[in-house]
Amino acid sequence: MKDQLVSNFGNGVPTERKGRGASAASRGPRGRTIVLAALLLVVVALAAAGCASGTYPVDIFYEMHYQQSYGPHEPPVLSAPAGSVPITGVQLSTGENPFTPGESVLAAGEYIYSTNCVFCHGAQGLGDGPVLNTMKESFGYGTDSQPYTITPNLTDSYVVDQTDAGLYGWITNGVTVMPSFAKLLSVDDRWRVVTYIRACLIDDHDSCP
Ligand code: HEC
DSSP: OHHHHHHHHSSOOOHHHHHHHHHHHHTHHHHHHHHHHHHHHHHHHHHHHHHOSSSOSSOOSOOGGGSOOOOTTOSSOOOOOTTOOOSSSGGGOOOOOOOOOOHHHHHHHHHHHHHHTHHHHOTTSSSOOHHHHHHHHHHOBTSTTBOOOOOOOTTSHHHHTSOHHHHHHHHHHOBTTBOOOTTTSOHHHHHHHHHHIIIIIISOOTTOO
């Protein structure tokens, strides 16, 4: 028994295997070169597969990234599931506008509007900016296949009747195809542009630029 254990776990590699090991060792350097070359081929093949542009011809590492999905602003804009409850948005907007219309606030508001909003909403806020026109003509927005309000008129009664906090909420959270400005504009800049919309696009305040 003791002899058997020694032969199984000790130095007792069967003579036959010892023999094979010895012959592999004698082929050593050449064998290693072949293995290395094969490995190199695999690496090159993987790199080539990864470098192919567009699709991924060899799907070695399956990733969720390569699924069917829609980018921001890409039709169709997905609606919230039925029965969803808002946790952000105009319904939940509160807060007081810290600004009253005055020259410097309205000049700043006009600057923010002309940098971030005019290309969609238009200079008078009528919703006729060139970007919205492109979205209609090239992507079919505002037609039956993409029936979103695509002529957002900031002088319409539903905007006029909205509180400043409501306007702030729309700008903060975005509205359908309109992006959220929460990360693009500071809190004060969002209130400034609200003040500008109210005083200069809806009314015609004396201090408008
Ligand atoms: C990509 C184009 C786009 C940009 C940029 C954009 N908007 Fe809009 N905005 C829209 C569209 C389209 C709607 C209407 C969405 C709807 O009602 O379906 C809208 C809606 C609104 C509304 C709600 C009232 C309404 O007419 O529906 C306000 C207020 C508003 N935008 C203000 C702004 C302000 C302020 C900026 C800049 C800080 C801005 N938007 C930038 C496209 C844009």
